Amino acid sequence: MNKALGIALLVVGVILLVLGYNESQSFSSGVSRVFNNSPTDRSIWFLVGGGIAAAVGLFLTVTKSR
Secondary structure, eight states, X not given: OXXXXXHHHHHXXXXXXXXXXXXXXXXHHHHHHHHHSSOOXXXXXXXXXXXXXXXXXXXXXXXXXX
């Protein structure tokens, strides 16, 4: 059960990381960087959420279940 949940979270995390990277390279993020010197909030949330989901998924996948 934990291994299946871990794999699912790992896949979702990687997808969110890819979406966050693509969002940070978008035109709107570029415009936001010009005025605010930071990418859009949406890209930051995608990257943070993807990183957390991937880390938890990796942890659940590699640890032994009881």
